[in-house]
Amino acid sequence: MIYFDNAATTRPYPEVLATYTEIASKIWGNPSSLHRLGNQAHRFLEASRKQVADLLGKDPQEIVFTSGGTEADNWIIKGVAFEKQNFGRHILISAVEHPAVAESAQWLVGQGFEVEQIPVDKTGQVDLERFAAQIRPDTILVSVMAVNNEIGRIQPIPEMARILEAWPKVSLHVDAVQALGKLDVSLFLPERVDFASFSAHKFHGLRGAGFAYLKKGKRLSPLLTGGGQEGERRSTTENLAGIGAMAKALRLSMEEREFVQERLAAIKSSLLQELAKYEDVELFSDLDGHSDNILTFGIKGVRGEVLLHALEAYDIFVSTTSACSAKAGKPAGTLIAMGIPGNRASSAVRLSFSRENTMAQVEQFLTTFKLIYQQTRKVR
Template sequence: MIYFDNSATTIPYAEVLRTYQEVASKIWGNPSSLHNLGSKATRILEASRKQIAELLGVKSSEILFTSGGTESDNWVIKGVAFEKERYGKHIIVSDIEHPAVKESAKWLSQHGFEVSYAPVTADGFVDIDQLATLLRPDTILVSIMAVNNEIGSIQPIKAISDLLANKPVITFHVDAVQAIGKIPTKDYLTERVDFASFSGHKFHSVRGVGFIYRKEGKKLQPLLTGGGQEGDMRSTTENVAGIAATAKALRLVMSKENEALPRIAKMKEVIYDELAHHEDIVIFSGKAEAFAPNILTFGIKGVRGEVIVHAFEEHDIYISTTSACSSKAGKPAGTLIAMGVPTKLAQSAVRLSLDDDNDMSQVEQFLTIFKQVYEKTKKVR
């Protein structure tokens, strides 16, 4: 099997699964309990929080645990909006945000808020000048992703941070779900960023665990009320085993970055260069440093993406059409539409998302099968 769909989810590291199993079987007390079993769970929970914070270069008190990226995005977008509505009701998100952000913004637009969508360039980057024109005195929130999940464009978070530098009333949120282990932390977690969202299963942890970075002093409406967990912000019994596993995964991924990223980038380059030789191939992802080293999205003109996905699956090679959250709906990549790509061409898009688990022999096998698939589609093309 060749798994090239790592942006959808990653395979949990063996060490991460061992951590999960050990904590789940030995530290099974409720962290809110007063007895010794609860105290042991609390120590693991807070040690995990501290490790995640230190790896990101922030304070332990600035980490709030969630169930994943979708919850994290929903919580920040809605929680900030209702917390700051007395200052204004205008929100800006980009045209290429993940549905967890765009649908949250859409929901808010049905509850008294006004949403503006920042356009992107033909290459898939937020247009800073256009974003600047959308800012208003009543703007309370700007949400921009760090790495686009569909084509891998790395958004200009530093430039947007500079744009918002003298606008302290505006909260700046970054969806960093696709950023861990792919770009340096300093590129998306700037001093100006107030909130950032993360999801463990995108970097080799187990599913069902995520977290939010909340800059000290920044306010957010609670997500769940009840038991008072997470500083009265998210009242539900914490998934201690999953959180410990996520802390382990983050440490492992970040410790491998210097060695892994050049390898991943080289695999992408080899595939990119081969695809570029074929006249009926359109490549939507760039090869330059402005794009993540792991994501390569392309299409075969005249052939729908799902046809290509299933053609590779017959050879035990797993790729995706667009984002995992949208692919089953059969919709063209929203990012490509926002970039001005014609709908029919956008419907041809398939995404490869590589990881350190992959190697060059898998790349060679993929390219061998690609040539067969490409030849079979000749009549359709």
């Protein structure tokens, strides 16, 4: 089996699974309970929070645990809007955001907010000049993803942060779900960033755990109310085993980041070089300005799901667009925003790599792809 769908979810580290099992079986008290078992669980929760914060170079009080990136995105987008609505109702998001951000923002339109999209150029990068011109006195929030989940385009977060230095009252949120463990933290979490979203299963942790970064002094209206957990910012009993396992996964992924990125860059470079030799293959990703772990391409005239299932027959697993949009049959929204016509965008398939992929798998993929490409001659 060849698994090239790591942007959708990654295989957990074996050590992470072991950590989850150990915590769930040995530290099973409720962190909010006042007795000895509760105190033990609370100490472990705070130790995990400190480990995550230290790895990011942040304060533990700035880390709030969530169920994943979607919850963190929803909470930050809606929470900032309602917290700051008396100062303005204008929100800017990039035209290539994940549905967790885009649909949260669209929901706010029905609540009386104005949402405007920041356009991108033909490579999928935010247009910085247009962005600077779109900021208004009533703008309260800017939201942008660090690494695009469909084509791997890295957004210029430090440059956007510098533009916002002139607008200190505008909150900046970064969806960093696809960035953590792949990029240097300074590229997606510079000092000007106020909020950020993360998800454990994107860096070899477990599904159901994630966290939000909330810069000290910044306020959000809570999305979940109840028992007052997480400093009354996010009520619900914490997923202690998932959080501890996530802290372990983050440490491991950051320790090996540079080594793994060298391998992924070699894998992507080799694939790009070989795929470019096919007359009817269109490349939507590049090396320059893109993450090393995502490569998106298409065969002209062949729908992405056709190629996906053809590869699946050989035990090679890829994706069409983002995993969250694929089942809805939507073309890659990023490609549409880049100005690529729908018939070409619908051909897109995404290969996404991790520490477990090898050059031997690349060779096997290319051999299989050559066979499938020849079989699509009549369709093309």
